[in-house]
Amino acid sequence: MIDSKDVGPVYTRLDECAIELMGSLPSLAQLDARTASGYDAILVGCTERLLLSPAFRSRVRKLTPSARLIAVMATPTVDDGAQALALGFAGLASRDVTPRALERTIAAATRGESAFPRGVVNALLETASRFAVRSAGRSGEPSLTPRQDQIVDLIAQGATDREIAGMLHISQSTAHKHVQNALRRLNAKTRSQLVAAARRPAFPGGFAS
Numbered sequence: 696m697i698d699s700k701d702v703g704p705v706y707t708r709l710d711e712c713a714i715e716l717m718g719s720l721p722s723l724a725q726l727d728a729r730t731a732s733g734y735d736a737i738l739v740g741c742t743e744r745l746l747l748s749p750a751f752r753s754r755v756r757k758l759t760p761s762a763r764l765i766a767v768m769a770t771p772t773v774d775d776g777a778q779a780l781a782l783g784f785a786g787l788a789s790r791d792v793t794p795r796a797l798e799r800t801i802a803a804a805t806r807g808e809s810a811f812p813r814g815v816v817n818a819l820l821e822t823a824s825r826f827a828v829r830s831a832g833r834s835g836e837p838s839l840t841p842r843q844d845q846i847v848d849l850i851a852q853g854a855t856d857r858e859i860a861g862m863l864h865i866s867q868s869t870a871h872k873h874v875q876n877a878l879r880r881l882n883a884k885t886r887s888q889l890v891a892a893a894r895r896p897a898f899p900g901g902f903a904s
Contacts, residue, residue, distance in 0.1 A: 696724055700742035712793040712813040723754040731762035734804045736785065741766040745772030746778040752853040753797060759783030763804045774887035776815035781851045781890055808876045839893060844868070847893045850886050 696705050696719045709716060717734060720726055722826060731737060737758075745751045746766070750865035765786040766779045783837045785804040787810065790798055791795070839847065849859050860870040883889040 696720070697726070697737065697739045699745075701745060702742055705738045705740040706790060706797060708797075709793050712798055713794075713837070714798060721832045723758065726758065728758055728761045731758045731764075734762065736763045736765055736801045738765050738767050738801075739784075741768050741775075741779075743768075743772075743775060746775060746782070749853045749855050749858070752782060755782045755784070756852075759785075763871065765800060765804055765810065771812060771815060771847065773815055774885060776811055777887045777891040780809070781809070787812060809873050839877055841879060843873055843880065846873050847877060847890060850874070 696717060697710075698704055698719050698729050699722055700844075723739065726737070759782065763785040764783075765788060765830065766775075766784050767788050767790055768775060769790050771787050771789055776787055784802050788800045788810075788811065792800070796840040845863070846859055849862060854862065856871045856874060859865075859874070860867040863870065874889075877893075878884070878886075878889055881889060881892040883892050
């Protein structure tokens with residue numbers, strides 16, 4: 696369990712859960728991939744700001760290939776769900792879920808399933824389906840240009856327009872223009888929706904509530 700100073704205790708009713716808590720750390724930075732792989736699941740206290748933080752995202756990406764991380768947030772939104780999926784989290788839970796609901800989320804994650812709240816999942820699938828229908832109407836036209844697709848990959852990693860410009864050696868205004876064109880092309884309103892729309896084939900088919 697990761698109790699960071701930014702979010703406080705991950706879940707205040709753990710004593711009511713039928714799970715064995717092996718330990719608590721104040722930061723993901725103190726957890727390496729080898730150690731993380733030894734746990735059935737790891738609860739990570741998250742905020743929207745953390746999910747978009749390049750440093751946090753980098754640490755998560757190093758752990759998710761070998762560990763099952765479950766993001767726990769105060770009020771998870773659809774955009775939060777899209778970000779957590781893109782980062783490879785095995786699940787997402789609200790801090791106010793019942794102990795039994797948290798147990799089900801952890802159990803689903805340990806079985807290798809994607810354990811996200813049903814409401815978040817339904818909204819994500821609805822958004823992806825809506826974009827799929829719109830894209831299907833473009834006879835043979837690719838969803839994004841190669842440059843736009845490259846930029847979406849960077850956005851999924853939490854990069855800002857300024858950071859995108861630096862990594863691609865282009866001006867910040869050009870980077871911003873590419874982002875705006877990609878948003879319009881996929882009819883997305885936010886950067887998280889853009890990532891969700893561009894990466895919809897990667898959404899897992901089975902979820903737990």
